[in-house]
Amino acid sequence: MIIPQTDLRASYLAHKTAIDAAVSQVLESGWYILGEQVSAFEAEFASYIGVSDAVGVANGTDALTLALWACGIGGGDLVFTTANTAVATVAAIELAGAMPVLVDIDETYHTLDPNHLIHLLESQPLNGRLRAVIPVHLFGQMADMPAILDIARRYNLYVIEDCAQAHGAALNGRRAGSWGDIAAFSFYPTKNLGALGDGGAVLTNDVELAHKVRMLRQYGWRDRYISQISGTNSRLDEMQAAILRVKLNYLDNENKHRAVLAAIYDSLLGKEANITVPACRPDGQHVYHQYVVQVQQRDKLQDYLNEQGIRTGIHYPVPIHQQPAYQGRRGCDTDLRRTEKAAEEILSLPMFPYLSEEQAVVVAETIQAWLKNHF
């Protein structure tokens, strides 16, 4: 019996009847891009997150790029983000024409460290306009938004939330995506709210920004065939929107089950001396996109689990500034010691809404057995 790290087919089968019906309805409708399903999903998702506007786009990377464009950020502008993120965050900044400046993570929660951000803002002779910061709500847990917003206000920076891993996460009862000026979501199939293909959305309470993103996603059109501004093609299709509407109904329950699995891992591994379980912000709601432990000899543990039929992941094995594409890049050359250390020790345990509690116990007990023999 294999225990997978994630299981996308299980998520489909759990809602198969409703998804099949939704897809079939779109097929029969004769309307496939930016239609009723997209508009309805945009309204439902905006209301779920607690903002006025959501704009469906083609994927999460585009959501970030269009958010940057809408804020007027591009050519040579500097955008701060964390080094411990999916490469998409940094790719989006460069696609917008801006330059990423990488900020280290804090030791406890592994999200963008506000102190390091201040340090960079104050001490570096940064050449370029300082325009924005993109905090990433990593693994399902929100970044330190109160501190980041405070710094952003002082330095007049836009705050663009990367919510690709945080559908439903909250801090002080307020959801990820409702804190900054504008926010980007991905609906890549593995995300907590995942389509069965690519998808993304830009969310904001600023109607002007929302209006701009709506134009940008479709050739800058103000009206059909009349481009008001120069834009691109980044649209959400009806089929994915219809599927997302079905799955949005189950998001809270699925997130709850992820938390139950996390509590099992916490209770069995939290007291072990040689493994560190994820720390949760006391005032936050973690939605466990990933459950990431830290352990020395991580590769050995991963091999052992593999032999026992338990699949794990590493998010992320190589920090952005050490990737071939970004090595030596200006803005990627700051001191990122904590990100580098984390990359050597992190391991993402099996975590998905259709993993059973019994399976989570097996995973944790297998790790306990390994720890006993290795330390």
Ligand SMILES: *Cc1c(COP(=O)(O)O)cnc(C)c1O
């Ligand atoms: C998945 C992800 C993205 C990109 O989303 P795509 O839909 O794959 O383009 C961006 N940022 C983070 C943190 C992600 O996890």
